[in-house]
Amino acid sequence: MKRTKIRAALEATGPMDEIVIMGWVRTKRDSKGFSFVELNDGSTLLNIQAVIDHTPEIEAALHRVGTGASVRIGGALVESPGKGQKWEIRGRSLEVLGEADQETFPLQKKRHSDEFLRTIAHLRPRTNKFGAMFRIRSELAQAVHRFFSDKGFFYIHTPIITGSDCEGAGEMFRVTSLEPGSDASADNDFFGKPAQLTVSGQLSAEMFALSLGEVYTFGPTFRAENSNTPRHVAEFWMIEPEMAFADLADDMDLGEEMVKYLITHILDHCPNDVELFAKWVDKGLMPTLETIQGETFERLPYTEAIDILKKAKKDFEYPVEWGMDLQTEHERFLCEEQFGKPVYVYDYPKTIKPFYMRLNDDGRTVAAMDCLVPRIGELIGGSQREERLDVLLARMQAMHLSEEDYWWYLDSRRFGTAPHAGFGMGFERMLMLVTGVTNIRDVMPFPRTPNSLEF
């Protein structure tokens, strides 16, 4: 069963007398005496074309072959006399591995809508667009690890099941081993206390930054929010670096470097796949990516952002006032109209940010930052963490958080505390940025959204 992947076959430097290709039929064109069969095996966006002369056996096999069938074709790799491809297979044998009933196979040669393809999420990776998407997704994940590895960051596997509502950020999914209807008190449950799926690995990551220096987590996170937008799902992946002996400026430097690195990596490693998105999904994709690569991100204190928004000749639905959180319309105005490039807004009012963000000397803002990018909105959210035990305790009290619940977190400030900073980046949002895809459900294999758990 030794096969050559189509990607390798198409990159061949010379003809080959013997080659075996296996893949799924994208299209078949019959002529008198011979047929063209185009195969895709997922190794690349491109198909390979096989030309097969008819014999009684071949014709019988071809009769069972339609779009979607999987086949094994043996023959020779030869230069193609036709236009459109350098190499093709001169087929000598054709074996049908799996038929696809043409009456019921849902994928046709023509383009489908994204909405329809979501209803067949198990088959959509067989399309050009979603094949390209998931190759890019894989490459992007590898690039994340390489970026951090090259910089000496350690990869920490923070827990998926957690026992405390880490940040108080967002609704959490309950984890239980109890049968429905049984005594649902947490005392009887597996852990003897309430358990949830994590919403962030940050607090755990901080412990390891304050031990190993520079670390990151990259894993799934869960939000039980009933939010129905093209930018939210219940299960998504987040990248969370955490650095000891670093401040907010270091944090913003890292985020900017990382975004640029990831874009460059994908452009270098997935040119065909990215080109598909630039051509069919977002005509402005390449200029957008080049802008992000080439421009220095704007760094704008929250207070100045408010001034800009107040002076803007623009009718905002939500009135602008110091102390409020920026609304979607404000974020879009800043990065799309005012600056036309990614913008860091930093030093937010402490009242709208979580307890662990470091209090600034003005007493009213914290060292928080959000990275806003055109079309996506918030790509990165981070902060310098509050390393001073007394200040941290005061903030927790003000926010009615129990000291006992966070005893281990507070220990890091009791014993050898140090300045540190980190951020979270939504992996899917980065993928949306790189591909120009506007719905997060189309950058995930099997997206989880309210009332949707089919696959």
Next chain:
RNA sequence: UCCCCAGUAGCUCAAUCGGCAGAGCGGGUGACUGUUAAUCACUAGGUUCGCGGUUCAAGUCCGUGCUGGGGAGCCA
């Protein structure tokens, strides 16, 4: 969760004022000696999302539910 829009053949859509439900693609059959989302001919294919109402008559109007999409909130 709130606001708006949509739901008609396998897919993408059309159907004028409420008056016989249609096209392209896809499928099937056949033709064709180099095709490129091949081409040409023929052909099959419908509970117009569900329920209720108005009307001589409803795909079309009204109510309601479901599903999908967009915007907002929450956020990554």
